[in-house]
Amino acid sequence: MPLHRLLRLSPTAVLGLWHRTETAAALGALLPAGAPYSALLPPTAGPERQGQWLAGRVLAHTVAAALWPGAPALWVRNDAATGRPYLGGPGVPTGAVVSLSHSGAWAAALLATGGRVGIDVELVRDKARRIATKFLSAPELAAAQVVGTDAHFTLLWSAKETLYKLAERRGLIFKEQLLLDSFVPAPAGEIPMELRLADSQSRHRICYSQPAAGYVLTYCWEPGGPIDIL
Known part of the structure; x- marks a missing residue:
């Protein structure tokens, strides 16, 4: 099996x-x-x-x-x-x-x-790079273009997918409400993110790794809930 x-x-x-x-x-x-x-x-x-x-x-x-x-x-x-x-x-x-x-x-x-959970696994393709303007804010896009690889853009898309699942709300705008903070790309690590809702803002940490060549995995488990931004 x-x-x-x-x-x-x-x-x-x-x-x-x-x-x-x-x-x-x-x-x-x-x-x-x-x-x-x-x-x-x-x-x-x-x-x-x-x-x-x-x-x-x-x-x-x-x-x-x-x-x-x-x-x-x-x-x-x-x-x-x-x-x-x-x-x-x-x-x-x-x-x-x-x-x-x-x-x-x-x-x-x-x-x-x-608690709350979110997970996403993605096959690395050029799609995330091609549609990057649809899900990345202008500062996020500028930072992503420095790295420029399909794998990096796929990772950013996956991280936003995981936070979207964690939020459990439909209709969120990825480039405005699911925001990436700066991080140093590595084979595995954490991506700090911010979730902006109409009634609250909160911080989250999305874990990532490579389960196999050509794939990225992101996930988050929050047993105590998010960290609210005052």
Whole structure:
């Protein structure tokens, strides 16, 4: 089974990475019997998309079993209003949260008992660089162009995606409300960021690494909530 890694961030939070090599049918067979995923699988998805979707759910169950031994009969659903995933089913721990992501052959999941979570994995492509003016502010764009690589622009996009998931609000404007502070790029590290909402401003630290050649991973778990800016 291509479970790549389980990373315990704390006694109450676990991150998982899955390198997908299985077919959609093989992944479906790994899901718990009776879980309602056949009805939840996107009906218009092709084989590749189905495989990504199922890998995320298989990984979520794997992480849940590591985080909560004797894991409850849970399943992953998506909120109709926001689209974000949540855990349902009998015996799900109070305050349990989940964030999922997939790109190319990789799936990522972050589960925790309480707090807020966000995770994103991205295949490095030139797309983030081509659309940079849509998600980077003018100062952010100027700083990014100094580095200039597709990998760097993909990392910045991924960091904003993770903060967007953490914020749990639709309609945020990436270049105005999800803001990057300066940092020195490295193979792994943290990116300080600021979230600007209509009623508050807060600071966050987005962790990043390279799970494999040609991919970037960003994530954040906040057990105690954000640091508000006075």
